[in-house]
Amino acid sequence: MQETKGIQNRIVKSLTFRNPGITWQQELIGLLLSFITLELVILSLEGAKWLERQPSLSLVLILATAAGYLLVKWNGKRYLKVGSAIILGMVIILWQMYTALPSSTLPWTQKLMNALGSMGTLSGKTDTGTVPFTILLLSVSWILGCVSPWLILKKQQAWTVVIAGAVVLLINLSNLPRRYDGFLFFYLIAASLLVGYTRIITYLSQAETGMTVFRRNGINYFSISVLCLTIAAAIVTWLLPDIKPVKIVNIERGNTPVLESVDNVLIRLLSAVPRKQPLISAEEQSEFTLSSPYEQNSDDLQFIISSEGPYYWRSWAYDTYTSDGWRNNSHAAYPDVVIPENDGVIKSDARTPITFSVQTSVKTDVLLTTGQFRSVSIPSRLLVYTSADFQQSSSTSGNTFAVTSPYTLDTEDRYTVACSVIAATPSELTQAGDNYPSWVTDRYLQVPDSLPDVVRSATDNITENATTPHEKAMAINRFLSTYKYNLKTSSPPEETDAVEYFLFVKKSGACGDFASAMTVMLRIAGVPARFCTGYRPGEFDEDTGTYRVLASNRHAWAEIYFPGYGWVEYEATPGNRIVRGIIGVEAVTFNGSTEIWDPYQHMQYFSISSGVSIPRRESPSGGTSFITLLWPILFLVTMVVMSVTIYVHYINKGRTRRTTSKEQTNFVYDVYGGLCNLAAQAGLGPVPSQTPAEYVGLLSNEFPHQREYLKTILYAYLRYRYGKTREYDDSVKWDLIKARRIVYDAIRDRVAGKR
Structure with missing residues (x-):
C-alpha cells in the first residue's frame, strides 16, 4: 500500500510541478531590462570621465551580456563555462585596455607588456598610472554583464543583479558632485521594473505548473502596482537628503599592518585618477606656492x-x-x-x-x-x-x-x-x-x-x-x-x-x-x-x-x-x-x-541683511522649499493611493475566485491521483515516460466499458493542467464525480479479483 502511494505521489509531483520554462520572448525582455539597469551604472562611470583616455565600458557590457547568454544556453560542463568566461573576459579587457593607452611608436605587444608591468608595483610607492584603475573598471563591467544572464534566466534572482549594480553605482556617485545623482533616480526605476518583471515571469511559470494560481487580471494589477510604487520610491529617493554612513569606530592604520597595506594598494590604485568632488586634503596643504x-x-x-x-x-x-x-x-x-x-x-x-x-x-x-x-x-x-x-x-x-x-x-x-x-x-x-x-x-x-x-x-x-x-x-x-x-x-x-x-x-x-x-x-x-x-x-x-x-x-x-x-x-x-x-x-x-x-x-x-534677498548656491545636503516640494508630494500621495486602491480591489475581487479555484484544483488532482493509486494496486500504475493521454489510453484498453468516463477524467485534468481556464461549472463537476465513481468501482473490482 505504501509502495503504491509513493508511486502516486511521484507521478502527481512530476506532472504537477514540472517547470515548462519561459519563452524566448520572455527571456529577451528580462535580458533587456537587466542590460538597461546595468547600463545606467556603466553610463555613470563613463559620464564621470575618470580616465583621460577612457575605454568603452558600454561595449564591454554588451559583449559580456551576449557571452553570458550564450554560456547559459550552452549545455557544457560548468567548469568549461566558467573557464570560457574568464578567458574571453581577459581577452576583451586587454583589448580595451590597449585602446586606452597613450599613443606610442612601440609594437602593440611591447606597449601592452609595459602597461602590465606596472601592475607589479601596485603595492609599492611607485606611481602606476591609470592602468590598474582601467583594469578595475573593465573587470567590473565584464563581471556584471557576464553574470547577469545566468542570474536572471537560470536563477530568477533579479535582486542579486540589482544589489550588485547599486553597490557600484553608489560607490561611484559618492565621489561625484550632486549633479550626477540623476543616475540613481533612473536606476531605481529600471531596477524596480526588472525585479517586478522577474517576479511576474516566476508566477506565470508556477501557474503553468499548478504550483500557484495567478490570474491574468492579477498580472495587470501587479504590473500597475509595481510601476506606481517604482515612481513613488524614485521620487522619495530624489527628494530625500544624502544618506551618509556613520563611523562606528576609528582604527589607526599605522598600528594595523593589514589595513596599512590595503591603504597603500588603494593609494597606488587611485593615485592617477582625477578627483571629481571638491576635497580639501591635508596632503595638498604641505606646500603653498605663490x-x-x-x-x-x-x-x-x-x-x-x-x-x-x-x-x-x-x-x-x-x-x-x-x-x-x-x-x-x-x-x-x-x-x-x-x-x-x-x-x-x-x-x-x-x-x-x-x-x-x-x-x-x-x-x-x-x-x-x-x-x-x-x-x-x-x-x-x-x-x-x-x-x-x-x-x-x-x-x-x-x-x-x-x-x-x-x-x-x-x-x-x-x-x-x-x-x-x-x-x-x-x-x-x-x-x-x-x-x-x-x-x-x-x-x-x-x-x-x-x-x-x-x-x-x-x-x-x-x-x-x-x-x-x-x-x-x-x-x-x-x-x-x-x-x-x-x-x-x-x-x-x-x-x-x-x-x-x-x-x-x-x-x-x-x-x-x-x-x-x-x-x-x-x-x-x-x-x-x-x-x-x-x-x-x-x-x-x-x-x-x-x-x-x-x-x-x-x-x-x-x-x-x-x-x-x-x-x-x-x-x-x-x-x-x-x-x-x-x-x-x-x-x-x-x-x-x-x-x-x-x-x-x-x-x-x-x-x-535679513531684509535683503541674495542668491545662494545650494549646499551639498540640499535644502528645498515647501513650494518646490508641493507637486512631488501631491504626485507621491496620488501614486500611493492608486497602489493601495488597486491592491484592495484585487484582493476583494479575487478572494472568492481564488478560493473556488483552489477547491477545484484539489478536486481535479484528487480524482486523477486516486485513479493512479487504484490502477497501481491493480498492477496498472503509470510509468514516468507516459503522458496522461497515453496512460489513460492504456487504461481504456483494460477497461473498455469505462472508456468515456476515463476520457472525462482525462479532459478535466488536461483542461485544468494546460488550459487557460481554471474554472468550470457545476455540470462539469457532476460529470467528473460520476466518472470517478464508475471508474473507481471498475478498478476496485479488478483489485478484488486479483486477491
Whole structure:
C-alpha cells in the first residue's frame, strides 16, 4: 500500500510541478531590462570621465551580456563555462585596455607588456598610472554583464543583479558632485521594473505548473502596482537628503599592518585618477606656492560655522619660506591631544577661551581652528614641529601648525573646537617685549640665504623708527597698504624671489603676496612670524545665526608671536571688505587712524541683511522649499493611493475566485491521483515516460466499458493542467464525480479479483 502511494505521489509531483520554462520572448525582455539597469551604472562611470583616455565600458557590457547568454544556453560542463568566461573576459579587457593607452611608436605587444608591468608595483610607492584603475573598471563591467544572464534566466534572482549594480553605482556617485545623482533616480526605476518583471515571469511559470494560481487580471494589477510604487520610491529617493554612513569606530592604520597595506594598494590604485568632488586634503596643504592666487571667485559653500563672533578660520600655518612659496619643516602627528588652557607660557588674562562648531559642506580631513588650539570633539591629529619636546615642553600649542582628522569628513559632518583668541590691547602688545623662547627664534626667524639684499634694505628703512615688535609690524603694515590688491597678476619668473618680485616689480598681488611679504619682512626685522592660510569670517546669516564660509572667503595672513600672549593674527591685505592691523584687536582704517575692533561693530563687513534677498548656491545636503516640494508630494500621495486602491480591489475581487479555484484544483488532482493509486494496486500504475493521454489510453484498453468516463477524467485534468481556464461549472463537476465513481468501482473490482 505504501509502495503504491509513493508511486502516486511521484507521478502527481512530476506532472504537477514540472517547470515548462519561459519563452524566448520572455527571456529577451528580462535580458533587456537587466542590460538597461546595468547600463545606467556603466553610463555613470563613463559620464564621470575618470580616465583621460577612457575605454568603452558600454561595449564591454554588451559583449559580456551576449557571452553570458550564450554560456547559459550552452549545455557544457560548468567548469568549461566558467573557464570560457574568464578567458574571453581577459581577452576583451586587454583589448580595451590597449585602446586606452597613450599613443606610442612601440609594437602593440611591447606597449601592452609595459602597461602590465606596472601592475607589479601596485603595492609599492611607485606611481602606476591609470592602468590598474582601467583594469578595475573593465573587470567590473565584464563581471556584471557576464553574470547577469545566468542570474536572471537560470536563477530568477533579479535582486542579486540589482544589489550588485547599486553597490557600484553608489560607490561611484559618492565621489561625484550632486549633479550626477540623476543616475540613481533612473536606476531605481529600471531596477524596480526588472525585479517586478522577474517576479511576474516566476508566477506565470508556477501557474503553468499548478504550483500557484495567478490570474491574468492579477498580472495587470501587479504590473500597475509595481510601476506606481517604482515612481513613488524614485521620487522619495530624489527628494530625500544624502544618506551618509556613520563611523562606528576609528582604527589607526599605522598600528594595523593589514589595513596599512590595503591603504597603500588603494593609494597606488587611485593615485592617477582625477578627483571629481571638491576635497580639501591635508596632503595638498604641505606646500603653498605663490605662482597662483590662493583666493577663489566661486561662491560654493564650504563650511557653516556657529560662533559667538567673527574670526579668521585657520586651516594651515607654515614656518619655512623657500623664495617661491612656503612649506612645513619636519614635524610629528599626535592623536587626540587636549591642551590645557593655562600651559605656563601664556598669561592667564592674555587670551579668551572660546568654542565654535563647524558643519562641513565639502569633503575634508583638515579641521578649522582659530587663535591657539586647545581641543576638538572628534578624533584628530595634532601636527607639531618636532624641534619641541612634546611630552615635557609647554610649547605644544605654539608649535602646532595644523589639526587634521584621521579620516575624511563627509558633507554635513560636525565637530566643535575649543581654542583661545587674543584679548590684549595694542598697548599691552607693545609692552610685551622681545624675550622669545628658543623654539620660537630657532624656527620663526628663518629666511633663505638667497633672499635679495634689496628686500633686507627696504625692511630696515621701513622699520628704522620702530622700537618694539608691534611698532615694526604696524610700520610694515602701513607700507604694504600703498600696494594694490589684484588677483590677476603675473607669476614671478623662475629663480626669482617671489617677495622681491611682488615688492619691486608688479607692486600688486593677492592675499598670499601681502601675507608673505609681511611675514618675511617681520623676520628680517627680528620679529618671529609665520604664514597662515584659511578663511575670512564668512557671511553672517541673521536667520540662522551662523557664518556661511564660501570658497571665495579663502584667505592668507601673517601671525606674530608675542611673549606671554602667543600667536596674534595680523592682516596686511588692503581692500574694502578686509580690515588691516591686529585681527580681533585693532583695525587700521583707510584714513590712517586706529581703533579697537569690536567684532559686532564691524559685523556689516561680513553680514547678510535679513531684509535683503541674495542668491545662494545650494549646499551639498540640499535644502528645498515647501513650494518646490508641493507637486512631488501631491504626485507621491496620488501614486500611493492608486497602489493601495488597486491592491484592495484585487484582493476583494479575487478572494472568492481564488478560493473556488483552489477547491477545484484539489478536486481535479484528487480524482486523477486516486485513479493512479487504484490502477497501481491493480498492477496498472503509470510509468514516468507516459503522458496522461497515453496512460489513460492504456487504461481504456483494460477497461473498455469505462472508456468515456476515463476520457472525462482525462479532459478535466488536461483542461485544468494546460488550459487557460481554471474554472468550470457545476455540470462539469457532476460529470467528473460520476466518472470517478464508475471508474473507481471498475478498478476496485479488478483489485478484488486479483486477491
